[in-house]
Amino acid sequence: MTAAAHDTVADEKVPGPAELFDLTGRTALVTGASSGLGVNFAIALRNAGASVYVAARRVDRLNDLCARHPGLTAVACDVSDEDSVAEAAARINGEAGALDVLVNNAGTSVPGRAEDESMSDFGYVMNVNVHGTFRLTQLLARPMLDAGRGSIINVASILGLVAASPNRQASYCASKGALISLTRELAVQWARRGVRVNAIAPGFFPSELTTELMDGPGNDYVTRNTPMARTGDPNELLGALLLLAGDAGTFITGQVIAVDGGWTAR
Secondary structure, three states, X not given: XXXXXXXXXXXXXXXXXXXXXXOOXXXXXXXXXXXXXXXXXXXXXXXXXXXXXXXXXXXXXXXXXXXXXXXXXXXEOOOOOHHHHHHHHHHHHHHHOOOOEEEEOOOOOOOEOOOOOOHHHHHHHHHHHHHHHHHHHHHHHHHHHHHOOXXXXXXXXXXXXXXXXXXXXXXXXXXXXXXXXXXXXXXXXXHHHOOEEEEEXXXXXXXXXXXXXXXXXXXXXXXXXXXXXXXXXXXXXXXXXXHHHOHHHOOOOOOEEEEOOOHHHO
């Protein structure tokens, strides 16, 4: 076979970007979808063709979001409450069967000096960011594993990789570090059963959790110390999301993609 013939065969087998990132016919869930990054994630998955469940505590906001964006379905879910998690998972598994994409975006933080942080606050952050995420993942992953397919995307943080300076967030850093380790462990456990598990680690983006930092002197610190000299735009997270969600990322598992303008490369 000639080189030209080889090239022709290769060209015929190379998928285009539409095929690699198309989620038509697939079902996804995004937690923490009543505001901020979760809204963007849900709309991006919907725009890629997926049917998307959006979950959060604030159901009124979810209903408003769904009214404005057909293709989204609201599910009440408080990830800090085991009963709420179980009810949400039972509904989704009952209606959708195995999910194709799970985006664990729900999270919280309680900034403060480590020496002053109460064990109650520390435990609450760990419960939301780690325990609740694991429990929901566990319940939703069972049908995914039975089906032998699926992508789980945990929204971690660069603060699971480096310290939070200039903010002080011991519990948040601990929780996101745990989530990153959990991501790697689940990826290895489930790799041969067809379910991929990865994490996105956002840098500094405008959201409910970063309002205090962005509105204060910390914003200048972040801008000065980020190699790209700015904070992120929420839409700049969507490339990593869609890469991990669809066929473009079928050989990627156990990875943490930092989307941070170079912060962790310093």
